[in-house]
Amino acid sequence: MVEQRDRHPTPEGQRPPIHIYDTTLRDGAQREGLALSIEDKLRIARRLDALGVPFIEGGWPGANPKDVQFFWQLKETPLTQASITAFCSTRRPGKVAAEEPMLQPVLAAGTEWITLFGKSWDLHVTTGLQTTLAENLAMIDDTIRYFRSQGRRIIYDAEHWFDGYKANPDYALETLEAAVNAGAEWLALCDTNGGTLPHEVGAIVTAVHTWLQQFPEPRPQLGIHTHNDSGTAVANAMAAVEAGATMVQGTINGYGERCGNANLCTLIPNLQIKLGYPCIAPARLETLAETSRFISEVVNLAPDDHAPYVGRSAFAHKGGIHVSAVEREPKTYEHIDPATVGNSRRIVVSDQAGLSNVLVKARSFGLELDRHNPASRQLLTRLKALEHEGYQFEAAEASFELLMREALGDRPRFFDLKGFYINCQHQGNGDDHSSQSLATIKVMVGEEEILAAAEGNGPVAALDTALRKALLTFYPAIANFHLSDYKVRIIDSGAGTAAKTRVLVESSNGAQRWTTLGVSTNIIEASYQAVTEGLEYGLMMETARPHCAIGGEIDRFDADMALQKTRETALAKLKQELGFE
Numbered sequence: 001m002v003e004q005r006d007r008h009p010t011p012e013g014q015r016p017p018i019h020i021y022d023t024t025l026r027d028g029a030q031r032e033g034l035a036l037s038i039e040d041k042l043r044i045a046r047r048l049d050a051l052g053v054p055f056i057e058g059g060w061p062g063a064n065p066k067d068v069q070f071f072w073q074l075k076e077t078p079l080t081q082a083s084i085t086a087f088c089s090t091r092r093p094g095k096v097a098a099e100e101p102m103l104q105p106v107l108a109a110g111t112e113w114i115t116l117f118g119k120s121w122d123l124h125v126t127t128g129l130q131t132t133l134a135e136n137l138a139m140i141d142d143t144i145r146y147f148r149s150q151g152r153r154i155i156y157d158a159e160h161w162f163d164g165y166k167a168n169p170d171y172a173l174e175t176l177e178a179a180v181n182a183g184a185e186w187l188a189l190c191d192t193n194g195g196t197l198p199h200e201v202g203a204i205v206t207a208v209h210t211w212l213q214q215f216p217e218p219r220p221q222l223g224i225h226t227h228n229d230s231g232t233a234v235a236n237a238m239a240a241v242e243a244g245a246t247m248v249q250g251t252i253n254g255y256g257e258r259c260g261n262a263n264l265c266t267l268i269p270n271l272q273i274k275l276g277y278p279c280i281a282p283a284r285l286e287t288l289a290e291t292s293r294f295i296s297e298v299v300n301l302a303p304d305d306h307a308p309y310v311g312r313s314a315f316a317h318k319g320g321i322h323v324s325a326v327e328r329e330p331k332t333y334e335h336i337d338p339a340t341v342g343n344s345r346r347i348v349v350s351d352q353a354g355l356s357n358v359l360v361k362a363r364s365f366g367l368e369l370d371r372h373n374p375a376s377r378q379l380l381t382r383l384k385a386l387e388h389e390g391y392q393f394e395a396a397e398a399s400f401e402l403l404m405r406e407a408l409g410d411r412p413r414f415f416d417l418k419g420f421y422i423n424c425q426h427q428g429n430g431d432d433h434s435s436q437s438l439a440t441i442k443v444m445v446g447e448e449e450i451l452a453a454a455e456g457n458g459p460v461a462a463l464d465t466a467l468r469k470a471l472l473t474f475y476p477a478i479a480n481f482h483l484s485d486y487k488v489r490i491i492d493s494g495a496g497t498a499a500k501t502r503v504l505v506e507s508s509n510g511a512q513r514w515t516t517l518g519v520s521t522n523i524i525e526a527s528y529q530a531v532t533e534g535l536e537y538g539l540m541m542e543t544a545r546p547h548c549a550i551g552g553e554i555d556r557f558d559a560d561m562a563l564q565k566t567r568e569t570a571l572a573k574l575k576q577e578l579g580f581e
C-alpha cells in the first residue's frame, strides 16, 4: 500500500519522495504499433513491480476483454509491492454513477486504487461531451463519491488540464474542486495534447499548489502526466515536480499515444540522481537499463540505442580523444556512473578511433596489447584504411576481433574456402514467378577437401547452406548457428551498379549474438565474407579460444583435443558413407 508520505513533514532541505506512477500498460499501449497480450501485460507488471514502482496502471477494465482478464489474473498472483490501479472515465452525462454499467467492471477489477479521468477544458465539455459545464462537475463529483462509497481510493486525472486552465482557469479550478470535495487523494494534472512548455507547466502547477492550500488537511497531493508532442514531456514533468507535484506519471521507454508519454527511464534518474528527489531504492535503480530492454523485448519494439541513461550507446565512446580521457577519468565524458542505472561503458572502434580505443578493445577481447607494441599502431592504421574502404567495425565487433587476432597471429583457422560457384534461375513474371539459386563450394578442413552443393531461395541462403553442409561433420556446433539478421547498404550509391556494398550479418547460437561484415562491389562476395566470418567467430567461441570476447573461457587443451576427436569421427563417418572403407 502507498503511504501518503508528504503528509509527514519533510526535514528541512530534504526533497520529498516522488511517487512514480507507470502507465505503460494503459497509455503506453495506446502507441500506434504496440499491442500487448495478457501474458505480455503480466510480465511487464511483474517487471515494474520488481523495479520498485509504487503505482502501476493496469488498464481500463471493461474497455476490452483482455483488460478484464488481466485484473482477474493479477488477483490470483498479486504483485509484491506495487499498487495496481484500474483506469476509467467519469460516468456519462445524464446518468447516475451507481447505475452506470461501464463503472461495474472497474469495481469488479477489485483494486484499492481507481484512476478516474475527467474533463477540465470547457471546450471538451461542450463540444466533446456535448453537455453543460455544470453536468461535467456533477459527473466528476458523482463518480468519485460512488467509488469512494465502495471503499476505493481515487487518483483523479484532470484531462487537458493545462489547455483548460489557459482557456478558462476559473472553470478548470472548479473541476478540481469537485474532485477534492468528493474525496480524490491525488490530482494528476495532464498535458493531454502535449503542447505545453516547461515554463508554463512550472507557473500553472505553482498556481494550483497555492490554490490547494485553502483546503483543510489532509488535502490531495498533485501529480503530473505529460505527453511528448513538443519534445518536452520529461522537462515538463520535472518542472511540475519543482513546482510541488509529488507524483509523476509516465511510461517505460516513453511509449504512448502519438509522440509518447514522459519517459520514466529518463525521468527517474533525472529526479533522483540530478535533483535529489527519492523515487526508487538505489539498488532497484541499478536494474533500470535491464528493465527498459526487457520491456522493449516484450512489446517487440527495437530498443532506442541512443536513449538517455538506458540506451546501448548512452555511455559508448567513439572519438579517440574521448576514449583516451575516459580511460584516465570516466567523469571527463560521462555525466554519471553508468552502473547507477545498470548500464555500462562501451568503446566503439571506427575511423574516429585513436590508439586508446584499440587498446581498450583488445583488453575486452582478452588480448595483451600495449601502446608501445608496434602492432597497436599498425592495427589502428589498418582499421582506418578498411573504414575508408567502406568497412564499419562499430556495428561488427566480431569482425574487428578477428582482424585484431589476425594481426597478432592469434586467429584460428577452421577452414579455407577454395572457391564457390553460384547459379541463379528466375522464371516467369509478376506474381507468377519463381527463383531458385544453387551454390557449389569447395572448402578445405585441414588436409581434407570437401565439395558441397545446396539450393536456396536466394544466392546467399544457398551459399550459407552449402558452407554449413560442408562443415557440419567437422564442426557439429554449426548446427546451432543461424543467421538472425542480414543487412545490406550501398556505400557509394553515385557509382550505380558498380557501387560498393556493405553486408552486415548477425549470427546467433541461441545464447549469444555476434555481427560480422563484408565489403565488396559484388554483393555475393560481400555476403560471403560476412557469412564465413560469422561461422568462424561462432566456432572460435565454441572451440575454446582462450579469451574469446563473448564466448567465455574454456580450457584450450581440452577443447583442442575434443575438436580433433570430433574431426576424426566425422572424417571416418564421411569416408564410410562414400565407400572408402
Ligand SMILES: CC(=O)SCCNC(=O)CCNC(=O)[C@H](O)C(C)(C)COP(=O)(O)OP(=O)(O)OC[C@H]1O[C@@H](n2cnc3c(N)ncnc32)[C@H](O)[C@@H]1OP(=O)(O)O
Binding pocket: 027, 030, 060, 062, 063, 064, 089, 090, 091, 092, 093, 117, 118, 119, 128, 129, 139, 159, 192, 257
Ligand atoms: C486522454 C486519454 O488517453 S483517455 C483514454 C483513452 N483511451 C481509450 O479510449 C482506449 C479505450 N477506449 C475504448 O475502448 C472505448 O473508447 C470505450 C469502451 C471507452 C468507449 O467506447 P464507445 O462507447 O464505443 O464510445 P466511443 O469510443 O465511440 O466514444 C467515447 C465516448 O466516451 C465519452 N467520453 C469521453 N470522455 C469522457 C469522460 N471524461 N467522461 C464521460 N464520458 C466521456 C465520449 O463523449 C463518447 O461518448 P458517446 O459515445 O456518448 O459520444
Ligand SMILES: CC(=O)C(=O)O
Binding pocket: 027, 117, 157, 158, 159, 160, 190, 191, 192, 193, 225, 227
Ligand atoms: C489521462 C490521460 O492519459 C491524458 O490526459 O493524457
